[in-house]
Amino acid sequence: MSTATQTRDAVVEVEGLTTRLGGRVVHDHIEFSVARGETFSIIGGSGSGKTTLLRTLIGLRSPSEGRVRILGHDLLTATRGTQQDIRRRWGVLFQGGALFSALSLFDNVAVPLRELHLLDEGVIRDLVMSKLDLVGLAADDAAKLPSELSGGMVKRAALARSLALDPELLFLDEPTSGLDPVAAAGFQALVRQLRRELSLTVVMVTHDLDTLAALSDRVAALAEGRLIAVGTLAEVRQSDHPFIHEYFASERGRLPSPTASEA
């Protein structure tokens, strides 16, 4: 595979991505790539097309122009088998969790495992329980329905589901939105620990400056349909684009956060 050699270290590559939604250009020739093991954050104001970008990356919508390559493959041109293989190697955490509301927490996490049609129920039980343990959920919670869980638990359960098959690549859409600061800090610690343990590559869309500071290796700022700055958090903050100024100015009035210093 010639493509595989070119892109040995880039897990996600985006070239000239353009998205038009109802005549409006949401993304205008966006280019970036995410290296293996890196945590890459996408920031931007509400309606700047962050979530649309994430949906394009995971193939839920096709770009109007340009290419997206994940793990060395273009999802649009890959064969069905390759597509399936790639989808098995990534995990996606949706903003609202997107747990199946009719299934218990246990069954939610078991869905990707059962979908392999390979493992018996005993192994699935062990795996699900160890994943729940991994994200810090108790065995007693396993029988609960998603509607009986708190917001933080839903996020954890959804994370457990996205980690069910030990993905190499994890997409997080607003992982800490709707969580209180304690739960959010707990979630950040969890993602950090998982990155260490599972050598994950993480692509994250977030609003939350704390999460951004705590987790990101590199940050991309999306505004007016373009990536106006890409780099480490410190580099992006140096940018003199008015959006960046406004965005980080909102942090000025806040208390210095202990997690920010760790990044």
Added chain:
Amino acid sequence: MREPIPPTLEVVARAEGARWVVLDGDWRVEALCSRLPAIERQLAHLGEHQGLWWDLERVTALDSVAAALLWKYWRGARPPGLTVQPEHEAFFERLGRVPLVEAPSRRPATEVLVQLGQRALDFLGHLLRVLELFGQLVFDVLRALRRPSWAPCQDFSAALYRSGTTALPITALVGFLIGVVLSYLSAQQLRTFGANIFIVDLLGISILRELGPLLAAILVAGRSGSSITAQIGVMRLTQELDALAAMGISRTFRLVLPRVIALAVALPLLVLWTDALALAGGILAAQQELGVGFRLFLDKLPDAVPISNLWLGLVKGVVFGGLIGLVACHFGLRVEPNTRSLGAGTTRSVVVAITLVIVADAIFAIVTSRVGLP
């Protein structure tokens, strides 16, 4: 991305006479997929032996699925002699913490008698709730009459359009076809007795009194009943009902009242429309089969069928419409915030609405047995 290295395991004798199982290759789900039966056979065989030492240090990759698979053949315990790469240690630690409980099941087994009792209580509960909803509806109607400018008129007109106007084509088609079929079949019998002209009595009474209202009600129960239940049910899922309650807006006043009243208004009109088209279909077939012409049929109709049959049909329409609306709203409000409950609620709503319509029709038949029949 590299091609997976096939996972292997072999038994080696090492120093001190210990027998080691040495694992090599990619112990990952992608690599395991195709070779799983063979590997499981090997593992099952090895699992029977005691005192084997396990060497996992040479594997090129290990994921949690492979770890759980090994764990199964180790019978849920860490073998005494086990060496693993430090980064894989966490998998086995975590598996060791898995409590030895069965996978949770949400369906506790209950006895038949208990189930029967639960069903009965369930039924009573629904009955009470529907009654409660009806009572609330009466209060809401009074409230709307007292302050007409506050009444949810826009919701009412939208509901009227959705459940009435948009139902015109389907009720027309079904009504027309039933009229044709009924007339055609009756014609075969009437011709035998030379009683051709009685087709007017037969069609007039059966359509105006029974078939028109029933057909329209069943179609509307399927169309609007399910849509109302699903709509209100999704409002529960998306917390819109909670939002209404938090704003102090009565859900019965804003959601139930306009829909029930709209159905009670729309259904008699649909009954009239279905009657007309069924009669039209009947006349067409009568003309073909019996030579009873259009003019003759319409001239004879008022004499053959007392007008009270039409009124009875329309009253049935009002009652059926109200019933369908009430049942649909009730099941919509009872939906729990999960998709299965939404599906079950919608099904029950339609089934119960149609059943109730037929029960109500039977009651009408008994109560009005002296009305409108020659």
